[in-house]
Amino acid sequence: MMSEIINMLVFYIGLILVFLGGILDLLAAIGMNRFKNFYLRLHAATIGAIGGGFYPLIGLGLISLTLDWMGTNRFYVAGISFTTAFFLVLTAPVGSHALAQGTHKSRIVEPEPIVVDRLREDEEKGLIEK
Amino acid sequence: MKRIRAILGLMIPLIILYIVYTGSFNLFELILGIITAIVVGYLFGDVVVEKTSKVLDPVRWFWLVIYAVFYFTVIEAKAHWEVLKLIFNPSGIKPAIVRVPYNVSTDYALTTIANSITNTPGTITVDVDEKRKYLYVHWIKAVDVSDKVAKENISALFEKYAHKIFD
Numbered sequence: 409m410m411s412e413i414i415n416m417l418v419f420y421i422g423l424i425l426v427f428l429g430g431i432l433d434l435l436a437a438i439g440m441n442r443f444k445n446f447y448l449r450l451h452a453a454t455i456g457a458i459g460g461g462f463y464p465l466i467g468l469g470l471i472s473l474t475l476d477w478m479g480t481n482r483f484y485v486a487g488i489s490f491t492t493a494f495f496l497v498l499t500a501p502v503g504s505h506a507l508a509q510g511t512h513k514s515r516i517v518e519p520e521p522i523v524v525d526r527l528r529e530d531e532e533k534g535l536i537e538k
Numbered sequence: 539m540k541r542i543r544a545i546l547g548l549m550i551p552l553i554i555l556y557i558v559y560t561g562s563f564n565l566f567e568l569i570l571g572i573i574t575a576i577v578v579g580y581l582f583g584d585v586v587v588e589k590t591s592k593v594l595d596p597v598r599w600f601w602l603v604i605y606a607v608f609y610f611t612v613i614e615a616k617a618h619w620e621v622l623k624l625i626f627n628p629s630g631i632k633p634a635i636v637r638v639p640y641n642v643s644t645d646y647a648l649t650t651i652a653n654s655i656t657n658t659p660g661t662i663t664v665d666v667d668e669k670r671k672y673l674y675v676h677w678i679k680a681v682d683v684s685d686k687v688a689k690e691n692i693s694a695l696f697e698k699y700a701h702k703i704f705d
Contacts, residue, residue, distance in 0.1 A: 484560070501656035519633070535670070
């Protein structure tokens, strides 16, 4: 009895996570269109990667853990979901770092509008190499 | 002895990762995982593991788990909510590239801080100055551009945990 309740709870938490991921992906796409600058769009892309990628994968793993009719296959699906989520969290920021740094160094996009740009200031002072 | 402990320090996480990934507890999978982990641990153990006493320290693993749970529930939820509000009200944005000082010594801790900053929507690490110990962070809603306040708002919490886990 107790295990059934826990099973159901985990199942619905997983469903909520998957559903939330879909909504966040949609909102990230809207944000991609509404933000008018490359750097601002990177923030919307982060929502797509973490909110729309990490959480649904965790939810998928939780759902598959509760499905008894899948037999031992459920551990297989859950394991792949969890490890993919783990590596997504490790590797997604690397792409953002590379894009942001490369764009700033090469001056392809001016980070406009901007309140203050400490990196540009320090580069002009010669404190860090360009 | 040090080398064996370095190999063990890389081997154990790799075996756990392999077993979680395959999701089966056959003897075959277990032996294959152990052999692969030994080979990888032998090749890269002393490159990946700098100090063996840190890897086999359960207190650090405990803080890692605490940090992971706290980060992916509370911190991420707050940051997502902030940026979602900005998507529907783009006039509220106030972007700035601020300087955030950090005070950790190992590369792992620095990577943890930089990745944590980038993984929260609203802040992205643009560059790092390892000599003067500064991170340059693009912040979508800069409440204050001074180094100290920026650090309190962005990375003070990450640094506290990164210090406990990796330093």
